[in-house]
Every structure is written in structure tokens, then in C-alpha cells.
Amino acid sequence: MSRLRALLPYGLVLAAAAVLYFTASHFAYTPRGDRPGPDVWPRAILILLAVACIVRIVSVLRRTSDREPESLQDVIAADARPADERDEAAPPRQYPLLLATGIALTIGYVALLGTLGFFIDTVLYIAALTRAGRYRRWSVITAVSFGGALVFMFIFMKVVYLSLPIGRPPFASVSLLLMQWMGIR
Amino acid sequence: MLDVLQQLGNGFLHVLVPVNLVALVVGLVVGMLVAVLPGLTLVMGVVLALPFTYGMSITPSIILLTAMYISGTYGGAITSILFRIPGEPMDVPLLWDGYSMARAGDPAQALGWTLFAALTGGLITATVMVTLAVPFAKIALSFDSPEYFSIVLFGFTSVVALGGGSLANAFISLFFGMLVSTVGVDEIYGVDRFTFGSDTLRDGIGYLPVMVGAYGLGEVLVRLAQGFVSPPVSGKGRIATRIPSLTQAWQLRGTFARSSLVGVICGIVPGAGATIASFVAYGVEGQYGKRRRQLGSGIPEGIIAPQVASTASVGGHMVPLLTLGIPGSGATAVILGAFLLHGVQPGPQIFQTQSLLVYAIFASVFIGVIGMGLLGYFAIRPLIRVLYLPEAIVSVFVVLFCLIGAYSEHNNISDLWMIVVFGIVGYLFERWRFPIAPMVLGCILGPVAETSFLTTMISYRNDWTVFFTRPVSASVMVLTAFALLYPLYRRYRSRRRAPATTSSVLP
Numbered sequence: 001m002s003r004l005r006a007l008l009p010y011g012l013v014l015a016a017a018a019v020l021y022f023t024a025s026h027f028a029y030t031p032r033g034d035r036p037g038p039d040v041w042p043r044a045i046l047i048l049l050a051v052a053c054i055v056r057i058v059s060v061l062r063r064t065s066d067r068e069p070e071s072l073q074d075v076i077a078a079d080a081r082p083a084d085e086r087d088e089a090a091p092p093r094q095y096p097l098l099l100a101t102g103i104a105l106t107i108g109y110v111a112l113l114g115t116l117g118f119f120i121d122t123v124l125y126i127a128a129l130t131r132a133g134r135y136r137r138w139s140v141i142t143a144v145s146f147g148g149a150l151v152f153m154f155i156f157m158k159v160v161y162l163s164l165p166i167g168r169p170p171f172a173s174v175s176l177l178l179m180q181w182m183g184i185r
Numbered sequence: 186m187l188d189v190l191q192q193l194g195n196g197f198l199h200v201l202v203p204v205n206l207v208a209l210v211v212g213l214v215v216g217m218l219v220a221v222l223p224g225l226t227l228v229m230g231v232v233l234a235l236p237f238t239y240g241m242s243i244t245p246s247i248i249l250l251t252a253m254y255i256s257g258t259y260g261g262a263i264t265s266i267l268f269r270i271p272g273e274p275m276d277v278p279l280l281w282d283g284y285s286m287a288r289a290g291d292p293a294q295a296l297g298w299t300l301f302a303a304l305t306g307g308l309i310t311a312t313v314m315v316t317l318a319v320p321f322a323k324i325a326l327s328f329d330s331p332e333y334f335s336i337v338l339f340g341f342t343s344v345v346a347l348g349g350g351s352l353a354n355a356f357i358s359l360f361f362g363m364l365v366s367t368v369g370v371d372e373i374y375g376v377d378r379f380t381f382g383s384d385t386l387r388d389g390i391g392y393l394p395v396m397v398g399a400y401g402l403g404e405v406l407v408r409l410a411q412g413f414v415s416p417p418v419s420g421k422g423r424i425a426t427r428i429p430s431l432t433q434a435w436q437l438r439g440t441f442a443r444s445s446l447v448g449v450i451c452g453i454v455p456g457a458g459a460t461i462a463s464f465v466a467y468g469v470e471g472q473y474g475k476r477r478r479q480l481g482s483g484i485p486e487g488i489i490a491p492q493v494a495s496t497a498s499v500g501g502h503m504v505p506l507l508t509l510g511i512p513g514s515g516a517t518a519v520i521l522g523a524f525l526l527h528g529v530q531p532g533p534q535i536f537q538t539q540s541l542l543v544y545a546i547f548a549s550v551f552i553g554v555i556g557m558g559l560l561g562y563f564a565i566r567p568l569i570r571v572l573y574l575p576e577a578i579v580s581v582f583v584v585l586f587c588l589i590g591a592y593s594e595h596n597n598i599s600d601l602w603m604i605v606v607f608g609i610v611g612y613l614f615e616r617w618r619f620p621i622a623p624m625v626l627g628c629i630l631g632p633v634a635e636t637s638f639l640t641t642m643i644s645y646r647n648d649w650t651v652f653f654t655r656p657v658s659a660s661v662m663v664l665t666a667f668a669l670l671y672p673l674y675r676r677y678r679s680r681r682r683a684p685a686t687t688s689s690v691l692p
Contacts, residue, residue, distance in 0.1 A: 009619075032374075036643075053353075133580060133581070135575050
């Protein structure tokens with residue numbers, strides 16, 4: 001099962017490489033003499049990508065243990081490290097639900113940026129992601145989210161002259177009010 | 186030589202212009218803060234600073250990023266020594282002697298040796314950089330497209346071979362980055378490549394969303410998946426730095442010389458960054474140092490070697506970046522990105538077309554190293570206060586910097602989607618042990634490699650043997666083969682050694 005899981009990324013990349021190779025083989029262009037076409041370079045990369053995946057798949061299948069092969073950096077580090085420091089680190093615990101929440105919140109932030117405008121969207125995002133990151137002091141979360149969004153808005157709109165999204169009505173009125181308050185035109 | 190010194194003098198005057206000086210100071214402070222915080226890496230810090238350089242002219246932009254790079258090689262040492270928290274992977278060897286010396290009751294001396302080592306390494310690397318860059322550029326001026334292609338290939342190979350993870354994974358990462366760089370309309374034929382009818386993809390995928398997404402958002406997602414668990418900060422004793430006397434330092438001149446050499450060489454070789462330099466220098470000290478048997482027990486040599494080497498690697502990295510346009514590490518890849526964003530292509534011509542800029546960068550390294558020393562000595566206490574910031578809050582602001590940074594390039598929300606996509610790609614790369622640096626380098630240098638390869642094919646009538654018949658190109662190809670085969674040899678040797686060790690402990 002662990003071997004199958006180890007093979008998954010290489011299988012996916014190999015399949016994607018095959019599909020993209022097929023796509024590259026069908027680029028529509030008019031050849032100019034014996035000049036290499038626009039498909040030559042991507043196809044060469046895709047062949048190399050597929051070869052690297054196959055090499056890795058074969059090495060995973062031939063591996064007798066689940067241990068990953070070492071990189072040169074690992075070998076040097078292991079050689080240099082004092083004996084009592086070796087094999088000390090344990091793999092950190094994983095929280096897939098936190099990760100999924102973080103990704104969902106970030107996607108939501110980008111999706112709602114045009115509608116809610118920078119200020120409201122950023123306040124909500126800072127508060128939600130900080131809370132999702134297991135920080136529990138609501139007073140700090142509230143202060144940081146409002147303060148952070150205001151500081152970002154001031155720096156980027158007033159100092160750097162960046163046109164951040166103001167959102168759609170009725171949310172735009174909040175952005176416009178703050179811009180007026182900060183003297184942003 | 187006189188001409189170089191005169192131009193360097195002009196460079197110093199240029200750095201002292203207020204806007205450049207402010208950029209230098211800000212770069213030093215931010216670089217040190219980023220290196221002190223365990224959740225942020227040096228490369229991530231440089232990436233996050235990149236969008237702020239859009240509105241600046243090129244000289245302060247590059248000075249800002251270079252200053253961050255320099256001070257970033259020192260900041261993490263403070264937390265390694267005081268709290269056993271390495272701010273960067275390159276600071277791990279400092280745990281063995283630096284933390285041991287601090288635990289033995291002399292943290293001020295441990296910090297003093299680190300600061301002295303960083304200063305020495307920095308000044309040596311700045312001198313080497315100024316000395317080597319012009320001859321390097323003169324040689325590079327005679328290069329044609331086959332030489333450029335072979336050098337880019339060498340850069341790719343050594344980055345892949347010396348980077349983290351397995352060799353095949355590093356190659357997959359590199360090819361993925363190169364493939365990403367082919368998306369969009371082809372420049373020669375005007376043909377859509379991998380656009381799938383999307384207008385966003387027709388514009389191509391810039392290296393900025395790839396870098397910012399994979400390094401910035403990707404790293405935050407990795408830490409979020411681990412529950413934002415930073416090691417607890419302990420030991421709030423009095424924090425001070427005691428600089429060693431010159432007599433004490435002179436007694437350890439061999440360590441300084443060996444580690445500087447290792448640092449500079451590791452810097453010049455693409456791929457062997459500050460982390461490798463730090464570990465190799467510690468290993469060299471363990472083999473050739475006078476007190477090699479006491480290494481790991483808290484002696485100055487164990488602090489000096491990794492710190493000198495990691496700071497000395499900075500100047501080494503800047504030589505191929507400025508003279509050939511080839512970045513040898515993640516941080517120099519971002520600095521190359523800043524050059525390109527401002528419409529300046531580093532290479533041998535830059536010494537003729539932008540000599541003031543180049544010498545201002547050189548001068549900024551000298552001034553930056555001294556500034557780093559002053560900052561490290563006087564601002565150590567406020568610097569380490571950032572360690573008490575909750576990781577969740579720091580990470581949210583990192584993500585916001587990533588997103589606003591990407592948005593500010595074109596004022597376009599579709600760039601934010603690219604950040605999200607490459608953030609997830611960065612997380613998956615970390616999870617599946619694909620190194621990110623080869624992907625970023627592939628994305629930046631992929632178009633250079635494609636152009637030089639196609640130009641060679643057109644100029645030499647599709648004769649690929651030209652890469653092996655021209656002396657410089659052939660020599661670089663041999664180096665490429667060496668860079669590729671050496672790690673395989675090391676791995677083969679370590680595998681042969683492993684069963685022997687196992688059998689020797691068996692009854």
C-alpha cells in the first residue's frame with residue numbers, strides 16, 4: 001500500500017506527460033525550412049520528464065525498504081553531524097483538515113476579492129485563517145485582522161499607488177468610505 | 186585593476202545616495218528578521234520583498250534584495266545559538282558547537298564568534314567577487330549560443346544534482362518548471378502552446394507566480410498541515426555579544442581560510458548554496474582542523490567554519506549571476522527575476538552597459554556586511570522578540586504579501602489564481618519530496634535554454650555535435666557530466682558502505 005502511494009505522483013506526472021506530448025505533437029504551424037518547430041523543445045522536455053518518472057517508478061518498485069534514497073546534501077549533512085545528533089528527528093504530525101481549510105479559505109479569499117473588496121475580504125480572511133491556524137485569542141484576532149487590513153490598504157493604496165479591488169455595491173461603499181478617510185483618490 | 190578600484194569608488198558613492206542607503210538598511214533588517222523567524226526561509230523572504238521593488242528603480246531594488254540575502258545568512262545563527270532553533274537549514278551545524286558553547290555558560294562569546302565569522306566571510310567574499318567578476322565577464326564575452334546553452338545546462342544539472350531530495354525527483358521538478366515556461370504563445374512561430382483556449386494561459390505563466398506561490402504560499406500550507414507547531418522558545422537570559430580579540434581570531438586563521446575557500450567555491454558552483462557550504466565547511470573542519478576531535482563540544486572552530494562558509498557563498502553566487510546571468514541558488518534566482526522585471530539582462534555585457542549598477546551592487550555588499558555586523562551587535566535583543574509572535578498570525582501575513590505581491594504586477598486577479606495553483610503545487614512538491622528550487626530555476630532559465638538551443642540549431646544547421654567540438658562548450662559539457670555523475674558515485678559509495686557497517690555490528 002505504501003509503495004502504491006509512493007508511485008502515485010510519478011504515475012500522475014507520467015500520464016500528464018503523455019497527454020501533453022500528444023497535445024504538443026498537434027501544434028498547428030507552418031514549417032520554415034529545416035528550422036526546428038515550436039513543438040521540438042516541449043516534446044524534448046516531456047520525453048525527459050517521462051524518462052525521469054519511469055526511472056523513479058522502477059527504483060520504487062525495486063526498493064527493498066520504504067526508506068527514501070539520500071541526496072548529496074543529506075549525505076554531507078550526515079557525514080558532518082556529530083554522532084549523538086544523528087537520527088534524532090521524527091516526522092512531524094500531519095493535520096489534513098487544517099490544510100484543506102487553509103486551501104479552501106485562500107480560494108474563497110481570491111474568489112470573493114472582486115465582490116467584497118480588499119478591506120472586507122482581507123479582514124475576514126485574516127480572522128478565519130488565524131483561527132484555523134489554532135490561535136484562540138479572539139481579541140488579538142479581531143485587532144490583527146482589522147489593523148492588518150487597514151495597514152495593508154494604506155501602504156498599498158496610499159504609498160505604493162496600487163489599485164486594490166474596492167468590490168461591488170453595497171460592499172464598495174465601505175472601501176470608498178475608508179479611502180476617503182485615508183485621503184486616497 | 187586601477188579602473189576596477191575607481192569604478193568601485195563610484196559604486197560606494199552611489200550606494201550612499203539616500204534612496205539606496207535606505208534600501209540597504211531595510212534589506213539588512215528585513216533579511217535578519219526573516220532569518221530569525223523559523224517559519225520563514227531566506228528565499229521566501231527575498232521572494233516576498235520582490236513585489237515591493239516594482240515601483241523602485243533597479244539599483245535600490247537589487248541592493249535591497251542583496252542586503253536581505255547577506256544578512257539572512259547571519260540572522261538564523263542567533264536563534265540557533267541561543268534557543269536551539271535554526272532559522273535556516275544552513276544554521277543547523279551551528280547547533281552542534283554554538284548551542285553547546287552557549288549551554289556551557291558563554292552565549293556572548295558564541296554570538297561574538299558567529300558575528301566575527303560572518304563579518305570575515307562577508308568581507309572576503311566581497312573582495313573575491315570584485316576580483317573575479319571582471320575576468321569572468323571578459324571570458325564570457327567570447328561566448329556564442331552553444332557555450333550559453335552548455336552553461337545553462339551545467340547550471341541546471343548541478344542545481345539538480347546538489348539539491349535536496351532524490352536525483353530523479355529533482356529532475357522531474359526541473360522539467361516541470363521548464364515545461365511551465367513553454368506555456369503561452371511561441372515567440373518564433375506565434376503558435377499557442379498548452380494554452381487550451383485560455384486567454385490567461387496565452388500570456389504565459391510568469392516565474393513570479395511560480396516563485397511566490399511555491400515558496401511563499403506552499404511553505405505556509407506545509408506548516409499549516411503540521412498545525413503551525415514552532416519549537417517553544419526557552420532560555421530568556423541576558424543576551425549580549427562579546428567580539429573575540431584579533432589575537433584569538435589569528436590563532437584560528439586556518440579555519441577562517443579553509444571555510445572561506447569552501448564558501449566561495451560552493452557559491453560559484455551553481456546549486457551548492459549556503460546550506461551545502463555550511464555543512465561542507467563543518468565537515469572539512471572535522472577532517473583537517475587542529476582540534477577536530479573536540480568538534481561538537483562547543484569550540485569556536487565549529488562556529489566559525491559553517492558561518493564563514495555560508496556568508497562567503499553569497500559573493501560566489503553573485504559572480505555567475507552577474508557575469509553569465511545564471512543564478513546558482515533560490516535567492517539569486519529571485520534577484521535575477523528582479524533584474525529581468527526591470528528590463529536588465531545580467532551577462533557579460535552588463536559590465537559595459539550598466540557598470541555603475543554592477544559596482545553599486547559590489548559596494549553594497551561591502552557596506553552591507555559591515556551594516557549586518559553593526560545590526561547583529563546592537564539590535565540583537567529587539568530582533569529576537571519576533572520569535573514570540575504567534576506563527577499563525579505571521580503566516581497569514583506571509584500569504585497576504587504573496588497575494589498582493591502577485592496582484593501588483595498586472596493588477597489582475599487571475600494572477601492570484603496562479604499563486605493559489607502554484608501554492609498547492611509547492612505543497613505537493615514538499616509532501617512528495619520534490620525540491621522546489623529546480624522548478625523555479627527551470628521556469629526562469631527554460632526560455633534562455635530554449636532560445637540558445639534553437640539559435641545553435643539554426644546557426645549550425647541542426648548539428649548537435651557543435652556542443653562537443655567547441656572547446657569552452659565541450660569543457661562545460663564535461664563539467665556537466667561530472668556534476669551529474671558525482672552524486673551517483675557518492676550514493677553508490679554510501680550504499681556500499683552501509684551494508685558493511687551493518688554487517689560489522691552483527692554478531
